[in-house]
Structure formats: structure tokens, C-alpha cells
Amino acid sequence: MSDSFYVTTPIYYVNDAPHIGHAYTTVHADVLARWRRLHGDDVLFLTGTDEHGLKIQRAAEERGVSPQEWADTTSARFRDAWTLLDISNDDFIRTTEDRHRVSVQAFLQEVYDNGYIALDTYEGLYCVACEAYYTDDDLVDGLCPIHRRPVETVTEENYFFQLSRFEQPLLDYYAAHPEAVQPDGKRNEVLGFIKQGLRDFSMSRTSITWGIPLPWDPNHVTYVWYDALINYATAVGFGADPAEFARRWPVQYHLLAKDILRFHAVYWPAMLMAAGLPLPEHVFAHGYLLVGGEKMSKTSLNNIAPADLVPEFGSDGFRYHFVTDLHFGQDGDFSYEGMVARYNADLANNFGNLASRVLNMAMSYCDGRVPDARADGPLRAQAAVAFETMEAAFPALDFSGAFGAVWQLIRDANAYIEDSAPWKTHKAGDAAATAAVLGDCLETLRIVALLASPLIPRAATELWRRLGLDGTPEQARLPESAQWGSVPTAGNPLEKGAALFPRLEPTL
Numbered sequence: 359m360s361d362s363f364y365v366t367t368p369i370y371y372v373n374d375a376p377h378i379g380h381a382y383t384t385v386h387a388d389v390l391a392r393w394r395r396l397h398g399d400d401v402l403f404l405t406g407t408d409e410h411g412l413k414i415q416r417a418a419e420e421r422g423v424s425p426q427e428w429a430d431t432t433s434a435r436f437r438d439a440w441t442l443l444d445i446s447n448d449d450f451i452r453t454t455e456d457r458h459r460v461s462v463q464a465f466l467q468e469v470y471d472n473g474y475i476a477l478d479t480y481e482g483l484y485c486v487a488c489e490a491y492y493t494d495d496d497l498v499d500g501l502c503p504i505h506r507r508p509v510e511t512v513t514e515e516n517y518f519f520q521l522s523r524f525e526q527p528l529l530d531y532y533a534a535h536p537e538a539v540q541p542d543g544k545r546n547e548v549l550g551f552i553k554q555g556l557r558d559f560s561m562s563r564t565s566i567t568w569g570i571p572l573p574w575d576p577n578h579v580t581y582v583w584y585d586a587l588i589n590y591a592t593a594v595g596f597g598a599d600p601a602e603f604a605r606r607w608p609v610q611y612h613l614l615a616k617d618i619l620r621f622h623a624v625y626w627p628a629m630l631m632a633a634g635l636p637l638p639e640h641v642f643a644h645g646y647l648l649v650g651g652e653k654m655s656k657t658s659l660n661n662i663a664p665a666d667l668v669p670e671f672g673s674d675g676f677r678y679h680f681v682t683d684l685h686f687g688q689d690g691d692f693s694y695e696g697m698v699a700r701y702n703a704d705l706a707n708n709f710g711n712l713a714s715r716v717l718n719m720a721m722s723y724c725d726g727r728v729p730d731a732r733a734d735g736p737l738r739a740q741a742a743v744a745f746e747t748m749e750a751a752f753p754a755l756d757f758s759g760a761f762g763a764v765w766q767l768i769r770d771a772n773a774y775i776e777d778s779a780p781w782k783t784h785k786a787g788d789a790a791a792t793a794a795v796l797g798d799c800l801e802t803l804r805i806v807a808l809l810a811s812p813l814i815p816r817a818a819t820e821l822w823r824r825l826g827l828d829g830t831p832e833q834a835r836l837p838e839s840a841q842w843g844s845v846p847t848a849g850n851p852l853e854k855g856a857a858l859f860p861r862l863e864p865t866l
């Protein structure tokens with residue numbers, strides 16, 4: 359049986375509409391999932407929505423609807439956004455689903471039975487926007503350090519999860535598994551946080567009803583973060599399908615931004631330890647997108663939806679920009695002007711020109727068919743370098759490095775065409791030389807379509823079709839199909855088609 363590869367995004371709160379920050383994580387997870395599918399892995403790519411807690415209850419109250427109605431409406435907007443962006447998630451989990459309640463209650467019971475949950479009274483400063491308690495020291499000018507909003511004093515008799523007991527086990531675990539939290543800088547932050555000392559935290563609430571009741575004390579509902587993190591176990595059958603759970607768990611990659619790293623690299627692993635379960639292989643915290651540039655400078659990032667950009671850039675253009683513009687891991691600015699410039703340079707010019715030049719010439723010089731000849735010029739080695747670079751970059755989630763290698767191959771191919779000038783050999787009547795060069799270029803285009811397909815699936819599939827290839831690039835398998843000449847293509851009918859990425863004029 360092929361390898362299981364399980365990758366997740368955070369489950370997004372339904373108090374907010376989907377924006378480009380959510381899309382940033384989701385598109386990267388999608389590209390990774392598609393890349394592993396090309397390798398024949400049995401991929402499970404999970405995303406979804408986080409629907410419990412005070413924040414959602416209040417958002418619903420403000421609108422005069424029930425929390426469930428509000429969650430239904432907003433959750434659907436996330437699904438729509440992901441459809442628009444060609445996100446290939448295999449599952450979409452909602453924390454209000456029955457399967458999740460079953461799993462959370464099984465998980466809680468296990469942790470309770472193992473003696474890591476106990477009743478206590480708690481008074482604390484609560485930020486509703488974070489759904490988290492703070493101490494006086496955490497506050498900045500008396501306000502929540504993240505949202506700069508007033509915190510509320512809350513007194514509750516709660517069940518506490520004994521996080522403090524996991525301080526040393528977590529440090530030992532991370533010493534033995536340095537790859538478990540990435541990138542390195544983020545791992546150091548996590549270690550620093552653990553070393554400051556971990557406090558038990560309250561994992562139940564009596565002040566609200568919008569949540570999952572504790573199985574041993576239904577007067578309490580589960581704290582929203584405790585419930586939310588368990589989604590990753592629910593989706594692979596925890597408490598319902600032990601065989602599926604054993605096959606899928608532990609997860610290979612949890613992708614998220616640095617805002618919620620602590621929950622994923624401290625709380626969640628401790629919860630898993632308390633339940634006697636293996637820890638995630640990799641928790642990867644990427645940076646934060648901010649808004650820069652002229653056009654959008656007065657817009658908050660939360661107000662820029664994928665649907666605002668896709669009509670102009672296409673879903674491929676959107677995906678391309680967010681995956682290649684920033685180094686995954688670091689913070690960076692989103693700018694509309696930068697997006698137009700990069701689209702025109704990389705997609706309309708480099709990629710689009712290569713495709714249209716090669717197809718145009720092969721249509722007129724080779725009777726519209728892939729020639730049965732190759733020059734065995736430099737592109738063969740350059741294509742191998744591109745693939746090897748991607749194979750090395752992906753495990754480190756260096757997306758810009760991986761696709762930078764494909765665009766290097768595209769530039770190499772454009773340069774090769776300039777150097778070998780097939781229009782001259784054609785004019786001179788040297789059909790063999792012309793066919794040999796164009797044969798190399800067409801083979802390069804096949805490999806480009808294949809390697810770029812996780813990032814720009816629409817254009818890659820269309821190019822594949824124009825090259826007269828069978829099926830779709832998704833059906834090809836790596837590493838075999840990335841080999842030069844691995845697929846018999848001679849005689850395939852070619853099609854010219856319209857520009858894959860029409861040039862854009864910025865609309866300022």
C-alpha cells in the first residue's frame with residue numbers, strides 16, 4: 359500500500375470571512391498535497407472550520423441568529439473560497455459535526471482517565487478574541503497583547519489540564535526530534551516558552567453552552583481550543599475507526615502561522631502525550647502576511663478576500679503569487695502592484711511566452727506534431743536539476759526555492775531557443791536541426807507542465823492537453839515522469855491555443 363501523507367491547515371474561526379491570510383496557509387497546504395499525490399502517496403489533506411466558543415456565540419448574537427446558523431453560513435463561505443482557488447482538500451471538518459463530538463469526548467475521557475484533568479477554581483483575565491487567559495504580566499497597557507482590547511475578569515470552577523506535568527517530557531521530546539517544530543527560529547521560541555515554565559490551564563467552561571459537553575460532567579463544555587485541536591484526530595477516525603487512525607496518525611505536517619504556534623507546539627503535543635498518542639511529525643509555523651503597496655494600503659488584510667483577486671489574476675495567478683512571492687516562514691507584505699508585476703514577468707512573459715513560442719513554431723515547422731527527434735542539448739540536464747532541486751526543497755517546505763527551480767528551467771529554455779534560433783535553421787531548410795531543437799523544447803514544456811502542476815493546476819493541465827499528452831499531469835507519477843524522454847510523445851498532435859496568462863494592466 360502506498361505511503362500515507364497527512365497534511366492539515368488550521369481550522370478557521372467562523373466569526374470572520376475567508377481572507378488572503380487564510381488562503382495563504384491553505385494554498386501552501388494544497389501545493390504540498392498535490393506534490394505528494396504526484397509521488398503516489400495516499401494523501402489526506404484536511405482543512406475546515408472552528409465553530410465553538412464565546413467568540414462565535416457573540417458573533418451570532420450580534421447578528422440575531424443562532425450560533426449554528428451563523429456557523430453554517432460562514433463555514434460555507436470558506437468552502438466556496440477553497441473551490442474558487444482549486445483547493446484539493448480531501449476532507450473538510452466542522453467542529454459542530456457529530457463525528458467531532460464523538461472524537462472529542464473519547465479523547466477527553468482518555469486524558470481524564472489517565473489522571474491529567476482535575477477540577478479547580480480559577481479567576482483570570484480572559485481575552486474573548488483570543489479565547490485565552492492572560493496574566494497581568496502578559497498585558498500591554500492593561501490590554502490583550504495581541505488584540506489591544508480590554509480583557510475580562512472571569513471566575514469559574516473549571517477542569518484543568520495539567521500542562522505543567524509536560525514541561526520536561528516536551529523538552530526531552532524536542533531535544534530528540536529537532537525537526538518536529540520548524541523553522542528553527544520558531545522552535546527556539548517554543549523551547550524558550552516551555553523553559554519559562556508551563557501552567558495548568560482550564561479546559562472547560564460553565565459560563566457558556568456553545569461547545570462540546572464533557573463526557574463525565576455535562577454541566578461543563580470543552581474549552582474551544584481543546585476541542586479545536588482534536589479536529590486533527592477526529593478526521594482520521596480517533597474514537598471511531600481505530601484501523602484508520604493507526605494508518606494515518608501521526609500527521610506529517612500541521613501548517614499554521616506563528617500566531618497559533620504555541621497551541622500546536624505546546625498544548626497539542628501535551629494533550630497527545632496525556633492521551634498516550636504519538637506526536638505530529640512536523641509543526642511548521644509560517645510568517646504573517648501584511649499589507650503593503652499603494653492600492654491596498656488603506657485596506658486591512660482581513661478585508662481582502664480571494665474573490666477580490668481571482669477575477670483579475672485567475673486562481674493560478676493567485677496561487678502563484680502567494681506561494682512564490684514570500685519565503686514560507688518569514689513575514690512579508692502583500693502588494694497589489696507587486697502581484698501584477700510578478701504575474702506579468704513570470705506567468706505572462708516567461709511561462710506564457712515559452713509555451714506559445716514553442717507551440718507556434720512546432721505548429722508551423724513540424725506540421726503540428728511532436729517531432730521524432732531530439733538534439734540532446736543542455737535542457738535535458740537543466741530539467742534534471744530543476745526536479746532534483748524541487749525534491750530537496752519540498753521536505754524543508756521551501757516552496758519558493760522549489761518553484762524557483764522550475765522558473766529557472768523556463769528561463770533556460772527561453773535562452774536555448776534564442777541561442778539555437780530554430781527559425782534560422784527552418785529558413786535554411788534544415789528540417790532535422792529544427793525538429794531536434796523543438797523536440798527538446800517540447801519535452802521541456804512537458805516537464806514544466808508536470809512540475810508546475812501543483813502550483814498552477816489549470817494552466818498546467820491546459821498545456822498538457824495542447825502538447826497532445828494523455829490524461830492530466832495529476833495522473834503522472836514522480837520521479838519516473840520527470841525523466842527526460844520517459845513518455846513516448848513523437849507524433850502527438852499539438853494545439854496552439856490562446857495565451858495561457860494574458861498580460862495585465864494594473865487597475866489603479
Ligand code: ME8
Pocket residue numbers: 367368369370371372374378379380382383408586587588589613614615616617618645646647648659
Ligand atoms: O486561530 N498571514 O483561527 P483563525 C498569514 N481557529 N496567515 C494568516 C494570516 C496572515 N495575515 N491571517 C490568518 C484560529 N492566517 C483557530 C485555529 S486550529 C486547531 C484552530 C492564517 O481563523 C494562519 O494559518 O484565526 C493562521 O494561523 C490562521 O489563519 C488563524 O486562523
